[in-house]
Amino acid sequence: xxxxxxxxxxxxxxxxxxxxRLDALLGWARxxxxxxxxxxxxxxxxxxxxxxxxxxxxxxxxxxxxxxxPRQADLLWVVGTISQRQxxxxxxxxxxxxxxxxxxxxxxxxxxxxxxxxxxTVAGIDKIIPTDVYVPGCPPRPEAVIDGLLLLQDKIATGDxxxxxxxxxxxxxxxxxxxxxxxxxxxxxxxxDRP
Amino acid sequence: MSERxxxxxxxxxxxxxxxxxxxFGDDTAVVDPAKWHEVMTFCRTELxxxxxxxxxxxxxxxxxxxxxxxAHLYSIAKRHHVRVKARIGDRELEGDVEIDSVxxxxxxANWLERETFxxxxxxxxxxxxxxxxxxxxxxxxxxxxxxYPAQKxxxxxxxxxxxxxxxxxxxxxxxxxxxxxxxxxxxxPGEGEAS
Ligand code: SF4
Numbered sequence: 291x292x293x294x295x296x297x298x299x300x301x302x303x304x305x306x307x308x309x310x311r312l313d314a315l316l317g318w319a320r321x322x323x324x325x326x327x328x329x330x331x332x333x334x335x336x337x338x339x340x341x342x343x344x345x346x347x348x349x350x351x352x353x354x355x356x357x358x359x360p361r362q363a364d365l366l367w368v369v370g371t372i373s374q375r376q377x378x379x380x381x382x383x384x385x386x387x388x389x390x391x392x393x394x395x396x397x398x399x400x401x402x403x404x405x406x407x408x409x410x411t412v413a414g415i416d417k418i419i420p421t422d423v424y425v426p427g428c429p430p431r432p433e434a435v436i437d438g439l440l441l442l443q444d445k446i447a448t449g450d451x452x453x454x455x456x457x458x459x460x461x462x463x464x465x466x467x468x469x470x471x472x473x474x475x476x477x478x479x480x481x482x483d484r485p
Numbered sequence: 486m487s488e489r490x491x492x493x494x495x496x497x498x499x500x501x502x503x504x505x506x507x508x509f510g511d512d513t514a515v516v517d518p519a520k521w522h523e524v525m526t527f528c529r530t531e532l533x534x535x536x537x538x539x540x541x542x543x544x545x546x547x548x549x550x551x552x553x554x555x556a557h558l559y560s561i562a563k564r565h566h567v568r569v570k571a572r573i574g575d576r577e578l579e580g581d582v583e584i585d586s587v588x589x590x591x592x593x594a595n596w597l598e599r600e601t602f603x604x605x606x607x608x609x610x611x612x613x614x615x616x617x618x619x620x621x622x623x624x625x626x627x628x629x630x631x632x633y634p635a636q637k638x639x640x641x642x643x644x645x646x647x648x649x650x651x652x653x654x655x656x657x658x659x660x661x662x663x664x665x666x667x668x669x670x671x672x673x674p675g676e677g678e679a680s
Contacts, residue, residue, distance in 0.1 A: 375621045377642045408635050409628045410620070417644040417654050452651075 313449060320364070320390065321443040322352035327363035329383060332370030334397035337429040346432040351439055360386040365442070366419075371399040372412045384419040392446065393421045394438060398428045401455075416453070424455045490532060490567050497527060511568060518554075518571040522585035525556065525569065529590050534558035534567060537591035540598060542605035546631040551576055552605055554584055573607070578630075586612040604629035 330338060342348050342356075357363040360383045372380055384393065395415055398404040401424040403413030415421055422445060425438040438456045445454060491505045491512050501517040501524070516524045528534045538557040545551060550572035558567050574582040586609035588594040598609040599618040606627035609615060617624065621641060626633050647654055 374638060374641055377640065381642050409633070409638055412638075412640070414654065416650055417640075418642055420645075420650065 314447070317447040317449060321446040324351075324353040324365040324392075324439075324442075325355055325357045325363045326353055326365040326367055327358070327360050327383070327387070328356055328367045328369060329380060330367075330369040331372060331376065332399060334370045334399065334429040337432060337435070338367065338369045338396065341432040341435050346436065348436075348439070351436070351443065353439060360384075361388060363387055364391050366391065366393045367396055368393065368400040368415050368421075369396040371404065371406060372415055372418075373410050374412060375410075377412050377418050380415065381418050392423075392442060393419055394442060395421050395424045396435060396438075397430055398426050401426055404428060421453055422451065424453065426456065430456075490565060493532065494524070494527070494567075497531070498524060512566065513568040513570065515570045515572065518573045518584050521554075521571050522587060522590075525587045525590055528558050528567065528569065532558075532565075532567065533560045533563050534565075535561055537587070537593050537597070538566075540587070540594055540601060542601045542607055542629070544605060544629065544631045548572070549576060550574060551578060552582055552607060554601065554607060556587070578606070581608050582606060583608045583610050585610050586615075588612055603627070606630065 328335075328338060340346060342354075348354055353365065360366070364387065366384060366387060368380065384391070393415070395401040399406065399411075400415050401421075403411050405428075407413070412418060423438045423442045425435050427434050430438075434456055441454050441456060445451070491502075491507065491514055494514050494516075495502050495505065498516070498520060501520040503515045503517065505512070505514045507513070514524075536559040538559050540554070540556045543553040543555060545553065552572070552574040554571050554573065556569045558569065559565070571584060573584055582605075584607060586594065586598055588598060588609070589611070595613065596618060598612055599614075599616060601607050602609060602612075602615055603617040603619050604627055616622070620628065623641060624639055628635075645654070
């Protein structure tokens with residue numbers, strides 16, 4: 291057995307240790323283990339089912355386990371129209387959740403009341419509970435909701451609690467169209483122009 | 486066949502049937518509200534209308550008996566329909582607007598009358614349990630009367646203030662008209678340019 295003669299110095303990433311801030315580590319852990327409580331009240335629920343099913347597969351983002359007790363959940367999905375009569379229930383559910391907790395408004399109704407501008411609808415859940423991410427759309431496409439989930443994960447990782455709104459994705463058919471409306475008439479092909 | 490029903494009603498009740506018509510095959514009789522229960526009992530027993538399809542109210546703000554109670558009856562055995570209406574209430578709807586309950590003839594009238602009471606404030610005399618059905622007990626007024634402001638909400642939980650929320654709560658942006666349905670909801674100038 292020979293003596294160790296050569297002194298090896300390890301540097302940086304070779305040490306086998308990673309240094310990080312505790313909150314960053316916690317944020318990283320939290321963002322991939324969202325336990326969700328779906329508060330599903332209206333038609334958006336259909337799209338929520340699509341999102342949770344294998345085609346769009348929310349499980350890829352570590353958010354696959356719905357908890358039907360608010361005490362075990364840390365992400366409240368408000369999916370659908372909230373009527374004035376339901377508002378106290380929603381508030382109660384939110385209060386029962388443990389800190390840290392996040393709220394995602396799924397669809398235009400939950401975000402702003404949608405086209406229900408009347409005596410019975412709460413025009414946006416943020417009038418009752420703090421909301422982290424808004425996903426517009428009536429109902430939003432699952433892709434938009436996944437965008438919202440990723441936005442929320444970003445916010446959790448950075449500890450950012452300002453509300454965020456999912457921007458609608460550009461519809462390829464509407465690029466170059468100022469109104470954002472799909473033009474149905476065919477474009478006139480110029481000579482020598484490749485389609 | 487259908488005319489015969491109205492004939493039967495007219496021969497039985499005479500002047501208590503104010504008017505009848507059979508537009509598009511829908512037999513309608515407008516009856517004296519004081520005879521409401523009697524007419525309905527006759528429909529149930531003699532005309533064999535064993536099914537109360539619907540019972541609702543209508544508000545005509547510029548007619549003199551202002552409110553209308555409409556019942557749609559159907560006979561499963563004889564396969565005929567008849568619609569019975571009664572007009573009640575003065576222009577200002579002072580005092581109680583009352584009509585007899587038919588809940589002891591068709592049990593389903595129980596909830597239908599509760600809904601009509603909730604929405605129009607029509608009191609059904611002899612109803613076993615006349616409470617609001619759709620709105621909450623704290624709600625003041627009757628929302629389907631034309632003089633109820635459609636946008637007037639009566640929140641059960643106190644809304645958060647904008648300072649608390651840190652963001653404008655009456656947001657319309659970026660929930661633009663292109664998203665969801667553009668009808669119904671107020672569209673503010675400049676809203677279209679967002680998103
Ligand atoms: S946003 Fe549209 S789809 Fe979603 S709950 Fe409201 S009306 Fe239904």
